Amino acid sequence: MQPLTIFGDSGSGNCLKVRWVAAHLGLPFTWREVDVPAGGTRTPEMLALNPPGRVPFVVLPGGEVLSESNAIIAYLAEGSALIPHAALARARMLQWMFWEQYSHEPAIAVRRYQLHYLRRDPADLDPRLEERGNAALALMEASLSKTSFFAGDTLSLADVALVAYTRMAHEGGFDLTSFPGVRDWISRVEDGLGIGPYQP
Amino acid sequence: MQPLTIFGDSGSGNCLKVRWVAAHLGLPFTWREVDVPAGGTRTPEMLALNPPGRVPFVVLPGGEVLSESNAIIAYLAEGSALIPHAALARARMLQWMFWEQYSHEPAIAVRRYQLHYLRRDPADLDPRLEERGNAALALMEASLSKTSFFAGDTLSLADVALVAYTRMAHEGGFDLTSFPGVRDWISRVEDGLGIGPYQP
Known part of the structure; x- marks a missing residue:
């Protein structure tokens, strides 16, 4: 096989x-x-x-x-510690994973693709990408003021899903200095996954 | 409580x-x-x-x-027949649910909202909405030629997620007559859920 x-x-x-x-x-x-x-x-x-x-x-x-x-x-990851056992925490994990694909990736990853790969001029981009990306980061910052990971106090697939483009957000022109909770969480997720800091 | x-x-x-x-x-x-x-x-x-x-x-x-x-x-729906028991069928269900939120809803529901609620002129809409919506419907039609529901041969949450805006797609200016498999599937899902045909 x-x-x-x-x-x-x-x-x-x-x-x-x-x-x-x-x-x-x-x-x-x-x-x-x-x-x-x-x-x-x-x-x-x-x-x-x-x-x-x-x-x-x-x-x-x-x-x-x-x-x-x-x-x-x-x-x-089925059956692993990356999926919480409690039904509500598992629902919270899925909530953030759907939110990531609907409200985070289409702003942050798309803006990164246009700037970093297509080398487009920031002035030519749809201004809603920046606005929506910053709104997504602000919502993440607010959530991380309550729990240390997105589905509670342990690493889950919600963090894996969200960290993927958040750690590259600067390549999309997003400034994480106003989101200190998000920056600390990125390090926690990188440590938990054993992947080291982002290197393009 | x-x-x-x-x-x-x-x-x-x-x-x-x-x-x-x-x-x-x-x-x-x-x-x-x-x-x-x-x-x-x-x-x-x-x-x-x-x-x-x-x-x-x-x-x-x-x-x-x-x-x-x-x-x-x-x-x-946890523990109900709307979620397949087999791990692969459950993964297939989630695959279509994520696809719905990333590739279907942002075209079909968004175009419907602009035409049906905001009463915008079709000529003023982003042409990619129509193109992406029709591509989504074509992918659904192809999948329904293989299995009668999206996660296999029984109704699941994937069908619930996908039927929601597909049955209203005409309000977004999409013509379902070229997608007969999709039209038959809509009736099967409405029967399975006991919701009757769409009435605005």
Whole structure:
């Protein structure tokens, strides 16, 4: 049987979530690098495997293909300490994971992509990206004034999902100096996952 | 102890998901109508309860507030037949729920909101909304050619999440006549949930 294969771009926070969780849990896996800016997700081979044409996706040992970063990490981490046992904490974890994909990633990761990869002029970007990204960071700062991680007082998949692009937010033109709680939390999550500070 | 209180706008698919699941499972609940287009989510009372300023959110019998439609329905349906028992089918369910919030709702629900509530001229809308909405419908049609529901051959929360705005897609200017598999699936989901066809 093939091991788990992760198809991802090492520059993408969504893809790194999957690699971090697999490595943290000690799951054997093969990483297949896919260059997103070069169109690597939309080759005939890739579209045949994964019709949405995005990464990450995984091919499981049984051959099934699973996509959506947060669904993949939920599957890989089932039964581990990264998913709280209590129903309400688990719901809180999912709440932040859905919020991440709807309210955080579409602002912070998208602005980073446009500035850092497409090298667009900040003046040409949709101003709502900056506004929504800062609103997302402010909501995170408020939540972290109550609990040290997003689903309570221990590291969970909510933190994995949220840290992915938050630690790269400066590449999207976001200034984390006004969010000290978020900065401290980034270090706690990096320590918990054993991934070290961000290095582009 | 208070029963479950659902804060929602009856015109919002995201809010209706929560009402359908609670009713389908026979959970006692109180519905508190919030008028989104009139700014009802951003009153001081609402923002104190739910800082993100969106609906739906619920107040649980113990007083905790939970937001994000798909996280709420996952919490309410835990242990029910709406969540598959097998790990891979459950992952597939979550995959489609995350996809719904990232790739479906931001096109189909957003275009509906602009046309149906804000009464904007179709010519003034971002053309990517139509393109992305049709791509989402095409991906659904392809998936429904393989299984009768999104997480396999039984109704799950993935279908609840996806049907919410798909059944209203015509109000967003989307034509479902080219997606016969999607239309048949809408009827199957409405039957399974016992909600009857869409009536604005």
